[in-house]
Amino acid sequence: MNLPQEVLTEETRQIVSRLLRDNQVVGVIGLRTEHNHTGPHLFTSADDLKELTLEPRYPLATICQAILSSLSQGKLGVIVRGCDERALIEMAKLTNIEMERLVLIGLSCSEELARQCRCRRPYPSHIDVGEIVEGVSPLEDTQVRRLLEQNVEERLAFWQQEFARCIKCYGCRNICPVCICTECVLKEECWVERGQIPPELQFHLIRAYHIADKCVGCGACVAACPMEIPMTTFYTLVQEKLRELFDYEPGLDTKQKSPITTTLEETPLREL
Amino acid sequence: MNYKTVLTVCPYCGCGCGMYLPVLDGQLGQPIPDKTHPLSEGRLCIKGWAASEHVVSPDRLTQPLVRTGDDLKQATWDEALDLVASRLMTLRDRHGPDSLAFLCSAKCTNEENYLLQKFARTTVGTNNVDHCARL
Numbered sequence: 303m304n305l306p307q308e309v310l311t312e313e314t315r316q317i318v319s320r321l322l323r324d325n326q327v328v329g330v331i332g333l334r335t336e337h338n339h340t341g342p343h344l345f346t347s348a349d350d351l352k353e354l355t356l357e358p359r360y361p362l363a364t365i366c367q368a369i370l371s372s373l374s375q376g377k378l379g380v381i382v383r384g385c386d387e388r389a390l391i392e393m394a395k396l397t398n399i400e401m402e403r404l405v406l407i408g409l410s411c412s413e414e415l416a417r418q419c420r421c422r423r424p425y426p427s428h429i430d431v432g433e434i435v436e437g438v439s440p441l442e443d444t445q446v447r448r449l450l451e452q453n454v455e456e457r458l459a460f461w462q463q464e465f466a467r468c469i470k471c472y473g474c475r476n477i478c479p480v481c482i483c484t485e486c487v488l489k490e491e492c493w494v495e496r497g498q499i500p501p502e503l504q505f506h507l508i509r510a511y512h513i514a515d516k517c518v519g520c521g522a523c524v525a526a527c528p529m530e531i532p533m534t535t536f537y538t539l540v541q542e543k544l545r546e547l548f549d550y551e552p553g554l555d556t557k558q559k560s561p562i563t564t565t566l567e568e569t570p571l572r573e574l
Numbered sequence: 575m576n577y578k579t580v581l582t583v584c585p586y587c588g589c590g591c592g593m594y595l596p597v598l599d600g601q602l603g604q605p606i607p608d609k610t611h612p613l614s615e616g617r618l619c620i621k622g623w624a625a626s627e628h629v630v631s632p633d634r635l636t637q638p639l640v641r642t643g644d645d646l647k648q649a650t651w652d653e654a655l656d657l658v659a660s661r662l663m664t665l666r667d668r669h670g671p672d673s674l675a676f677l678c679s680a681k682c683t684n685e686e687n688y689l690l691q692k693f694a695r696t697t698v699g700t701n702n703v704d705h706c707a708r709l
Contacts, residue, residue, distance in 0.1 A: 328575065337581060340610045341594040344577040358609045358616075365577075365596070365606075372599050373575045471620040476604060526607055528617040 305432060307356065310409070313431045314381060315351045317407050321379050322348060327405050330379035331362050331369070344369065356381070356409060361522045363389035363479040367399050379405040385419075385520035387426040388553025389479035392516045395556055396482060410434055419521055420446075420538070422551075440519070440538040449539060461503075461536070467529040468500040474523035474533055475509060480516040480552075506536075514540050515560040518553040575599060579606065584614075586621040588680035588707050593618060595626060602626045662698065671699035678705035 318330045322345070334343035335355045342360050345351060366380050382390070387406060393399040408425070410432035416424035422437040440446055449457055475481050475488060487493050487508055494505055517537040524534045544550050548561035579594040584605075592611025596603040605625050609616035618625075628634060638654035639646040649657075665673055676694040678687040691703045 329577070335610075338610070339581050339592065339608055341581060341608055342579050342596075342606060344579075360606070360609065368596070368598055368603060369575065369577050372577075469619065471618065472623055473607070473618060476623050477607070525609070525616050526618070528619060 310431050311354065311356055314356060314407065314409065315354050317430055318345055318354065318379065318381075319348050319351055321405060321407075322346070326377065327379035328373060328376040329369075330381065330405075330407070331365055332381040333357070333360060359383060359385075359415075359520070359525075361389065361477060361479045361520060362386050363393060363399075366390060366404060367393055367482075370399060370403055373403070377403050377405050379407060381407045381409055382426050383409050383411055384421065384423045384425045385518050385553075386479075388423075388518035389520060391553045391556050392480045392518060393482060395559075401556060407431065419519070420534070421519060440542065443535065443538065445532060445535050446538055449535070461506075464531050465503055465506050466500050467531060468505070469529055470494075470499050470501050470505070471528060473526040473528065474531075477522045477526040478513065479520065479522065480513050480518060481509070483512065510536065510540065513537070515544060515550070515562040516552050517541060581608065584618065584622040584625055585681050586625060589613065591618055591622050593622060593625065602629055666698055672702060674698055674700055675702035675704065676700075678703065680705065680707040 314332070318332065321327045321330060329344045329346040331342060331344055333340050333355045334345070334350065334353045336343075336353055340355050340358065342362060342365055343350070343353075345354065362380055362382070363386055366378060369378055380386070380390075387408070390399060390401065390404065390406075394401045406426065406428065408427070408429045408431065410426070410429045411419070411421065411424035412432075413435045415421075416435050416438050420438050420440045420443050422440065424437055425432075425434050441450075449460065452460070472488070475486065488505065493508060494501055514537075517540065519534065519537065519541065521534045523537075524530070524532060527533065541551070544552075544561070550558075550561045552560070575598075577596070577598050579596050582593060582595055584591040584593055591614035592608030593605040593614075594608055595605055603626065605618065605622060607614065607616045607618045607622070614622075638649045638651055640649040640654055640657060641647075662674065674694075676690055676698075678690050682690075687705065694700055694703050
């Protein structure tokens, strides 16, 4: 059963208020509605807590990373959904973020949102607000199922058609919480020709290589894509392969290494 | 540490996509597309994504430059505007008002564009008014 949104919002406000009052955190990253627009905000006092909201989803992990880099002392609070926490864990694996400096306020997603995102884990490891809802298998997506039934040529034709719409806005790369190289090869002319739209298929394949073992399925890339290229479908299929071959899921444990960067002795390939 | 997100509109073209500009300790960061904006709904084009870059670019012009021969020389706003005004008037007097044209911009406000066409039509006396959105 889903609790009403207002109840969840009020609970979250109280937790944030307590953290700030007890000086446990310097501030809390969450969402604020102001002037009828909702966006990320750093709550540092109880004054603006009445404007705290829980939806829509924004990728907050990247903001945590930026703030932590300039925060010399103290901890930072953040309201995390399952995907936010997974993104933070993936960042931590690449030593870009110190998890111990964060105070996570776990928020479980609603059943409706879980279905909308086709999310396997619509909840963080520790839930402070909301109730656990059952995950949805990404395979419930009709597009995913259809692609799984197709052969290589049909799948390639499908993706070529989808990627042909790309206007190379770099939105998917910019918004992605696990796309964190400091030097991006997609800016190098030897790989991506300047002024060419749509870009060669390799534009998307380079990104796919980079985040194949890091994608946490937050869907930020699709939400930011002006051309509605179904990138989550693409990465869902990659993630399913990772599960199938290596029994691996990104974003669950900072100590768990990616099977792509470890040897087969450490993480044996499953018998097929 | 000081962090805030400023709700604003992309300055690049007339679409007016919504974005939040993050400011961390006075440093401008990469825009965050506004998911609740009725027009752009959390999406931006490459120009919007790069909207903060020109603000912090070392190549950004921060004061007027006046060309003398092959060189560009730093000038005050008064000097630059006096020069522009006198040259415009000279050209109008010598070749007629239709020897001049005025380009408005989708990056300006309606009011600024109104002022420019008003200036073109009343002060200079030409209907040669166009704008960058026709490019």
